[in-house]
Amino acid sequence: LVEMALVLSILLLLLTGIVEFGRVLSAQLVVSHASREGARIGVVGAIDDLISQRATDAAATLDAGKVIVSVSPSPSERLRGSQLTVKVEYPVDIVMPFMDKILPDPYWVRGATTMRVE
Numbered sequence: 293l294v295e296m297a298l299v300l301s302i303l304l305l306l307l308t309g310i311v312e313f314g315r316v317l318s319a320q321l322v323v324s325h326a327s328r329e330g331a332r333i334g335v336v337g338a339i340d341d342l343i344s345q346r347a348t349d350a351a352a353t354l355d356a357g358k359v360i361v362s363v364s365p366s367p368s369e370r371l372r373g374s375q376l377t378v379k380v381e382y383p384v385d386i387v388m389p390f391m392d393k394i395l396p397d398p399y400w401v402r403g404a405t406t407m408r409v410e
Contacts, residue, residue: 308388316399319354319384324403326351330361330378331405340367347380354382370409379404 330347338346344361351359360381370376383398 305390308391309394312386312388312391312395315387316384316395316401319382320401320403322351322353323359323380323382323401324405326359326361327378327380327403327405330363330380331376331407334363334370334376334378335407335409337410343378347378351380351382358383372409374409375406376409377404377406 326347329350330343333346334343340363343363347361348356348359362379362381364377364379365374380403382401384401386392386395386397386399
C-alpha cells in the first residue's frame with residue numbers, strides 16, 4: 293500500500309504531463325495548418341479578410357474567438373513574385389494542476405507560413 297501511494301503520485305504527474313503535451317501539440321499542428329491554408333489563398337489574390345477567414349476556418353477545432361491571424365505585407369505591396377506571410381497565434385489554456393509550474397498559462401502556439409505571390 294505504501295509503495296502504491298508513492299508510485300501513484302508519480303504516475304499521475306506523468307500522465308497529466310502527457311495529456312497536456314498532447315493538447316499543446318495538437319493546437320500547434322492546427323495552427324500551422326491554418327497558416328498554410330491562409331497563405332495559399334492569399335498568394336492567389338485573396339484580400340486580407342478572406343485570408344483571415346480561411347485561416348480561422350482551417351482552425352475549426354480551436355476556439356475561433358481566440359485565433360489571431362496577421363497578414364503581411366499590405367495588399368498594395370503584394371506584387372507578383374513578392375513574399376506573403378501569414379501568422380496565426382492561439383493561446384492554449386493549461387488545465388491540469390501543477391503543469392502551470394512548467395508551462396506558462398496560457399501557452400501561446402504560433403504558426404507562420406511565407407509563400408511567393410503568384
